[in-house]
Amino acid sequence: MDGFVNVETLDAEDSDAMRRFEYYINGDPDSLGIAKSFGLRPHHTLHEFGVGFLRTAQHFINYLDAGNFSGNDASNARIEFGSEYFRRKMAFDAKRPKLIANTDNSFDWMDGCKVDYFWSLAVFTHMPPEDIEETFNNMRKILKPNAVVLFTYSERAVDRNIERYNVKDWWHNFAFYAELAERYGFEIEDVSEAMPESVHINAATRLVKMRWRGEGSAS
Numbered sequence: 035m036d037g038f039v040n041v042e043t044l045d046a047e048d049s050d051a052m053r054r055f056e057y058y059i060n061g062d063p064d065s066l067g068i069a070k071s072f073g074l075r076p077h078h079t080l081h082e083f084g085v086g087f088l089r090t091a092q093h094f095i096n097y098l099d100a101g102n103f104s105g106n107d108a109s110n111a112r113i114e115f116g117s118e119y120f121r122r123k124m125a126f127d128a129k130r131p132k133l134i135a136n137t138d139n140s141f142d143w144m145d146g147c148k149v150d151y152f153w154s155l156a157v158f159t160h161m162p163p164e165d166i167e168e169t170f171n172n173m174r175k176i177l178k179p180n181a182v183v184l185f186t187y188s189e190r191a192v193d194r195n196i197e198r199y200n201v202k203d204w205w206h207n208f209a210f211y212a213e214l215a216e217r218y219g220f221e222i223e224d225v226s227e228a229m230p231e232s233v234h235i236n237a238a239t240r241l242v243k244m245r246w247r248g249e250g251s252a253s
């Protein structure tokens with residue numbers, strides 16, 4: 035996962051590489067708009083699962099009250115690079131984002147902190163089904179009752195629950211997530227119509243909203 039990060043070797047003459055870099059760093063002002071349309075306000079706490087280079091996180095960090103944003107990523111290099119970059123662009127440290135490089139999906143690295151919102155963009159698509167299940171199970175450790183969970187996934191094979199596309203990409207359908215939601219005590223809704231064009235990674239991108247029913251609600 036760290037491989038993407040080598041900005042020292044980024045060639046400004048290579049327009050494809052530059053476009054990709056700018057997309058990862060500057061793109062996606064609309065994710066914040068989506069979360070706001072589902073009730074996010076500055077006093078809420080939000081955790082982003084899979085922050086990458088902080089492409090979306092930068093907007094949440096800017097909007098939320100200081101100390102209210104946390105995020106994790108499997109790539110420490112992405113977090114480090116993004117933090118360094120945004121330190122030069124905004125009042126990054128004053129907002130006290132809590133950023134964690136994680137090596138497991140336990141959520142124990144959150145030290146018991148609990149949040150009102152959980153956000154994840156284009157991450158489950160890169161995880162095998164058993165890791166997604168582990169994440170659904172363990173994310174509950176950091177959710178307040180009634181917390182809102184928003185995430186995207188890729189649905190290309192609508193009639194098949196799981197399909198491995200290549201070494202790091204999986205396609206799931208809504209039924210796959212609905213079954214996990216039921217098992218772990220979440221209400222689930224396909225809210226893809228709330229997603230502006232700009233947030234679509236591709237035509238198969240879907241947006242899901244879940245609400246955690248709270249302790250003792252799993253089937």
Ligand SMILES: C[S@@+](CC[C@H](N)C(=O)[O-])C[C@H]1O[C@@H](n2cnc3c(N)ncnc32)[C@H](O)[C@@H]1O
Nearest residue numbers: 035084085086089106107108109155156157160
């Ligand atoms: C396609 S990128 C999306 C990054 C960011 N959400 C964005 O939209 O720019 C997927 C990210 O998920 C991270 N990732 C994959 N599996 C993960 C896991 N189990 N826990 C945390 N991060 C993970 C990768 O390191 C990568 O940064």
